[in-house]
Amino acid sequence: MTETSGSDVAAELTTARAQTALQAARAGASVAAEHFRSDVAVETKGGDTDVVTVADREAQAAVVETVADAYPDDELVGEEGDLRKDVPDEGPAWVVDPVDGTNNFVRGLRTFATAVAAVVDGEPVAAANVLPAAGDTYVTDGEAVYRDGTPVTVSDVTEPGLGCVVPTVWWPPERRAEYARACEGIVSRFADLRRPGCAQAALGRLAAGSLEGVVTNVECNPWDTVGGVHLVRTAGGRVTNLDGERWRVGDRGLVASNGHLHDEVLAAAREIDAEL
Structure with missing residues (x-):
């Protein structure tokens, strides 16, 4: 298994959409990380544990800006605000979660992610999940999966x-x-x-x-x-x-x-x- 430095991951990806997914996820994760373990106000949406913060909104804005710069005509699907909430059956689209694991985020726990996926005709073709506080990045172009620059696969556990x-x-x-x-x-x-x-x-x-x-x-x-x-x-x-x-x-x-x-x-x- 060949090891690749984290800074070189984008160069290893074989599709432009995968590179954009990684760039966008990094942009959103950087914004979320700036708010992590700060005195950020917490609001609720659908219930006491369905929470949202300014970090969610600002991280989503950073992701949307990055994607729109590269693919201005593509649909955007996202958790926050007025973005579309369903994945279209036809054409290209992007699926965004600015802070997946917001309950962890507001508790100061490191397991939260900015997730960006590109889909075409309802099927994913590229994805990047960046966990800024945990220090992990998972990315795929449909050909290989990298964790922090190193190709990875599922386990071989059979028992x-x-x-x-x-x-x-x-x-x-x-x-x-x-x-x-x-x-x-x-x-x-x-x-x-x-x-x-x-x-x-x-x-x-x-x-x-x-x-x-x-x-x-x-x-x-x-x-x-x-x-x-x-x-x-x-x-x-x-x-x-x-x-x-x-x-x-x-x-x-x-x-x-x-x-x-x-x-x-x-x-x-x-x-x-x-x-x-």
């Missing part, structure tokens, strides 16, 4: 008893029983679980071989998932919905794995719905 799986995307208070079943389904099958509190970070770590699975039965927003899904697939992993079919934006549930353990990861995910 469930050696696997580590993440329950991701937050379950609201009225659905905490599902969260409990997710945790039980994981710990009864695998060595352990992790919950980083940032879906894009979890998917990036799966792509880099640090985890073996990521699961939820929740319908996911595109900005929480599209870039990370592309990372996992390009790195050799598998991503499906709860029916075991190839995952697409809009599906309920997301089951991602290193491929070797997909049946077991899928079984754990399906168990979340056991009593619904």
Whole structure:
């Protein structure tokens, strides 16, 4: 495996959209990092744990500016403000999460990411997830996945008893029983679980071989998932919905794995719905 310095990653990418995704994610992450562990005001959106800060808005603006400079006619899909909220089925578009893991961000925890993905006709073609406080960058052009400049792939773990799986995307208070079943389904099958509190970070770590699975039965927003899904697939992993079919934006549930353990990861995910 050839090591590439972080500053040379863009030169290694084979598509202009991948280079723009990386540039835009770095721009947004730089803005978020400036606000990290500062006295930033916290607002709520859809619930007590659905929070937003000025960092989210300013980071998104930095991403949008970078993308628009390179691709002024492309659609923009994003979490904050008046950006489009769904991925178009046709044509090029960009999917942006300025701060994925805002609850970590406001608590001073380092696991948060700026995620930027390019899609064409609804399918991702490039993605970059930058975790400024953790010091990690995951990027792919569909040919290879790099973590901090080094090519990576999913793990080769084939034994469930050696696997580590993440329950991701937050379950609201009225659905905490599902969260409990997710945790039980994981710990009864695998060595352990992790919950980083940032879906894009979890998917990036799966792509880099640090985890073996990521699961939820929740319908996911595109900005929480599209870039990370592309990372996992390009790195050799598998991503499906709860029916075991190839995952697409809009599906309920997301089951991602290193491929070797997909049946077991899928079984754990399906168990979340056991009593619904």
